[in-house]
Amino acid sequence: MTSLTEIWHMSSEICGAPKGEFSKPPSYLDFYEKNFSDRRNEALKIIEIGVFRGQFLETLAQYFPNSSIIGIDQLPDRVHTQSSNITLVKGDQADREGLRAIFDAYVPDGADIIIDDASHVAELTQSCFEATFPYLKSGCDYYVEDWATGYWPDWPDGRRFAAPTFSEIGADGFPTRRTSHDFGMVGLIKSFVDLVGAPEKLQVTGLSSLQIIPGIAKLTKL
Ligand SMILES: C[S@@+](CC[C@H](N)C(=O)[O-])C[C@H]1O[C@@H](n2cnc3c(N)ncnc32)[C@H](O)[C@@H]1O
Numbered sequence: 001m002t003s004l005t006e007i008w009h010m011s012s013e014i015c016g017a018p019k020g021e022f023s024k025p026p027s028y029l030d031f032y033e034k035n036f037s038d039r040r041n042e043a044l045k046i047i048e049i050g051v052f053r054g055q056f057l058e059t060l061a062q063y064f065p066n067s068s069i070i071g072i073d074q075l076p077d078r079v080h081t082q083s084s085n086i087t088l089v090k091g092d093q094a095d096r097e098g099l100r101a102i103f104d105a106y107v108p109d110g111a112d113i114i115i116d117d118a119s120h121v122a123e124l125t126q127s128c129f130e131a132t133f134p135y136l137k138s139g140c141d142y143y144v145e146d147w148a149t150g151y152w153p154d155w156p157d158g159r160r161f162a163a164p165t166f167s168e169i170g171a172d173g174f175p176t177r178r179t180s181h182d183f184g185m186v187g188l189i190k191s192f193v194d195l196v197g198a199p200e201k202l203q204v205t206g207l208s209s210l211q212i213i214p215g216i217a218k219l220t221k222l
Helices: 004-015 024-040 055-064 096-106 122-137 149-150 185-198
Strands: 043-049 068-073 086-090 111-116 136-145 165-169 175-179 206-214 216-221
Touching: 004 024, 004 055, 004 136, 024 086, 024 136, 024 216, 055 068, 055 086, 055 206, 068 096, 086 096, 096 122, 111 122, 122 136, 122 185, 122 206, 122 216, 136 185, 149 185, 185 206
Parallel strands: 043 068, 043 111, 068 086, 111 136
Antiparallel strands: 136 216, 165 175, 206 216
16 A cells, blocks of 8 residues: 555655655654554545645545545645645635634534644644634544744744753742743644643643654644
8 A cells, every 4th residue: 555655755746846855854754654544544524724735735635535635725826736535725824713614614523634734833823723623523633743943043933942941949949940942833832731731720621632743743632
């Protein structure tokens, strides 16, 4: 059976990607393959937000032949795909109402997989997460790609890495507070820990686990 990585490479010509272009690291494709392989033949509803030329859309469409793949991008005219199980919709990840309208129209019964590979800017990523996570079905996964932009000094909300420190000495003399790099997407991904660890304090429920690998965070819904 053709692997996700093989399909990704085969899709590059269909989508008009320059030969050898680095756009999705092999480790991402391996991670997705591990997570997707059990459900390959199911009829799923899969949403990708941020599709560029459509190379991952096409990859998903061929990898999940019985599923519907919905791609959302603010600039959808650059997409070149050929699989008939792809639907492309124009949308902005910062537009909560617009996203809700898209999800209501295309996945009224919920989504099985959501992948956010759009702006990689924390505020927009958080807004998109808050608007669309409610549509994810129970037990299913929401992926946020490229969160390391928070370490990039030249990214709009990134900053050069600063080593973490302990501060605020408690009554027993131990430093109580660990302050760590919390810029942009790095700060956002770290804040998802609170959704797992302190849901009652935030008065939210819904996140059962958070898995972080270099470049991808996977949030699993209760
Ligand atoms: C890294 S590319 C996506 C690559 C694609 N997922 C792939 O692997 O083939 C990022 C895409 O996100 C889109 N994007 C950026 N900001 C966006 C926003 N606020 N709303 C919707 N799409 C956005 C860009 O137009 C671009 O096509």
